[in-house]
Amino acid sequence: MRKATVLFKGEEAADIWQEKDGSFGFRYRDAWFADPLRPSIIFRMPKSQQEYRSEHLFAYFFSILPEGGFRKRLCRDLKIDEDDDFGLLLRLAVEDATGAITLKDVEDV
Template sequence: MRKAAVLRNGEQVGLLIKESPKRYRFVYDVAWLSDPSKPSISLTLPKVQKEFVSEYLFPFFFNMLSEGVNLKLQARRLQIDENDFFSLLLQTSTTDTIGAVTLKEL
């Protein structure tokens, strides 16, 4: 099992967990949920007190990855299988992402 803290502008929002190749979970932190001024990170991951479960990496996180040739180049440089999206996400989404969300492996 692998875990990552999901951060928005450096503040922890929740946890992204890969339990197995076909089981991913995302859950918001209680502190984030209890603050009405804090938004959800995605329309597909609304700010509710429940565990989101998926057989594949959630589209919100998958869309943080590079595509095409850039994905292949990153995978080669980082020595990660180009189909190991969770590992690529953890290595490429720690800083300087397109939006406010970053990840930090735990």
């Protein structure tokens, strides 16, 4: 399993991971969920204690990945398989993220 912490404006808000079978999971951290002042960070995944599951990378995260020729060149330069959406996300959202959501503590579990 590959896993990362999702930060919202620099604060730990959730975890995202990819299982060995290729499916994905997302869950808000308990402290984030318990604080009524903390917002949902992704519109289609409201703040909840439930674990969100998907066979594909969640739409929000997929939407921040590059496309086309830029993706091909970037994957080649980073030595990442072009079909490895999660691997690309982990590299880009940790090192070159823009906006309120970033990733950290990338782990191979």
